[in-house]
Amino acid sequence: MMMVNEEEDDELLGVLGYKVRLSEMAEVALKLEQSGTFIGSDVAEVPVHKDGRLDGFLPDLPRRSGRNRLMSRAHKSRIINYVSSLSYFNELLSTTMGSTVDAADKGVNGTASAKKPTVIFVLGGPGSGKGTQCAYIVEHYGYTHLSAGDLLRAEIKSGSENGTMIQNMIKEGKIVPSEVTIKLLQKAIQENGNDKFLIDGFPRNEENRAAFEKVTEIEPKFVLFFDCPEEEMERRLLGRNQGREDDNIETIRKRFKVFLESSLPVIQYYQAKGKVRKIHAAKPIEDVFQEVKAVFTPEAEKVKNNTCVIL
Ligand SMILES: Nc1ncnc2c1ncn2[C@@H]1O[C@H](COP(=O)(O)OP(=O)(O)O)[C@@H](O)[C@H]1O
Numbered sequence: 001m002m003m004v005n006e007e008e009d010d011e012l013l014g015v016l017g018y019k020v021r022l023s024e025m026a027e028v029a030l031k032l033e034q035s036g037t038f039i040g041s042d043v044a045e046v047p048v049h050k051d052g053r054l055d056g057f058l059p060d061l062p063r064r065s066g067r068n069r070l071m072s073r074a075h076k077s078r079i080i081n082y083v084s085s086l087s088y089f090n091e092l093l094s095t096t097m098g099s100t101v102d103a104a105d106k107g108v109n110g111t112a113s114a115k116k117p118t119v120i121f122v123l124g125g126p127g128s129g130k131g132t133q134c135a136y137i138v139e140h141y142g143y144t145h146l147s148a149g150d151l152l153r154a155e156i157k158s159g160s161e162n163g164t165m166i167q168n169m170i171k172e173g174k175i176v177p178s179e180v181t182i183k184l185l186q187k188a189i190q191e192n193g194n195d196k197f198l199i200d201g202f203p204r205n206e207e208n209r210a211a212f213e214k215v216t217e218i219e220p221k222f223v224l225f226f227d228c229p230e231e232e233m234e235r236r237l238l239g240r241n242q243g244r245e246d247d248n249i250e251t252i253r254k255r256f257k258v259f260l261e262s263s264l265p266v267i268q269y270y271q272a273k274g275k276v277r278k279i280h281a282a283k284p285i286e287d288v289f290q291e292v293k294a295v296f297t298p299e300a301e302k303v304k305n306n307t308c309v310i311l
């Protein structure tokens with residue numbers, strides 16, 4: 001009897017894309033617990049149906065009854081559910097479990113690759129033109145644009161339980177806790193079929209940076225930094241006219257202060273690693289994009305374009 005159950009669970013894991021077996025589950029759980037703060041309270045919060053079913057996964061699998069069995073099954077489901085919801089766990093499990101877990105090539109949705117995506121951080125003060133330039137980069141270079149601010153604003157609109165907290169922080173020009181923003185970014189990356197992303201307005205402080213690195217183990221390819229004087233940014237924000245609650249002079253001043261105190265150090269951190277590509281942003285939009293293009297165009301391409309053939 002036990003064998004049959006184990007086979008079913010192994011099959012379940014297999015369909016989810018993992019080659020870890022039920023008999024190894026305890027060890028997996030231990031490794032997950034040991035793997036640090038980012039799991040923390042999350043594991044406890046993973047929604048698992050009260051009868052232990054994996055919500056949204058394999059609804060046709062036979063269910064079993066019996067109190068003890070259900071308890072242990074719920075526990076396993078919780079782990080599987082959590083693991084499955086995060087594609088980067090493929091990587092984490094491979095490294096923490098060594099050869100015991102053979103991570104799958106494909107993610108849960110069957111499309112995303114377990115390979116880490118290419119990420120470019122797009123940073124700069126409020127109103128420096130990050131969003132505007134990202135739209136051009138998307139059009140020319142096929143990246144997917146993820147704006148941390150847009151994701152947070154969408155979260156407020158969705159009526160989520162964090163909505164009020166996020167709204168208050170944005171109104172005050174403060175930075176929302178990393179845990180919240182990173183979850184939104186991860187979800188957006190996971191749900192997207194692309195493998196290259198512009199992450200705009202993130203990381204905005206040291207906490208954002210360190211948590212993202214720890215959780216995803218993704219290093220940005222480079223950091224695009226839009227450098228713009230405050231007076232120009234202030235002018236742009238006051239004229240942005242998108243009905244944003246934080247585009248008023250009082251909040252704008254607070255955001256500038258937070259940028260100087262918390263965001264610039266992140267740019268300096270990447271500067272020291274030789275990763276910052278600085279763009280002079282106090283120019284007309286098209287001129288700024290010319291500079292951006294120079295960063296994105298590979299060297300070989302530049303030489304080709306500049307070659308003058310003398311007959
Ligand atoms: N180079 C530029 N010159 C003048 N206005 C700009 C320029 N780039 C963006 N803007 C305008 O300034 C405002 C802020 O730009 P946005 O891209 O939203 O900045 P960010 O994403 O950095 O907050 C928008 O109204 C935008 O149309």
Ligand SMILES: Nc1ccn([C@H]2C[C@H](O)[C@@H](COP(=O)(O)OP(=O)(O)O)O2)c(=O)n1
Nearest residue numbers: 126127148149150173174175176201202204
């Ligand atoms: N990583 C981030 C990015 C934005 N936020 C919040 C706080 C910011 O003041 C607002 C608006 O950010 P957004 O990038 O949309 O806009 P600005 O660059 O400030 O014009 O969102 C955050 O808390 N954490």
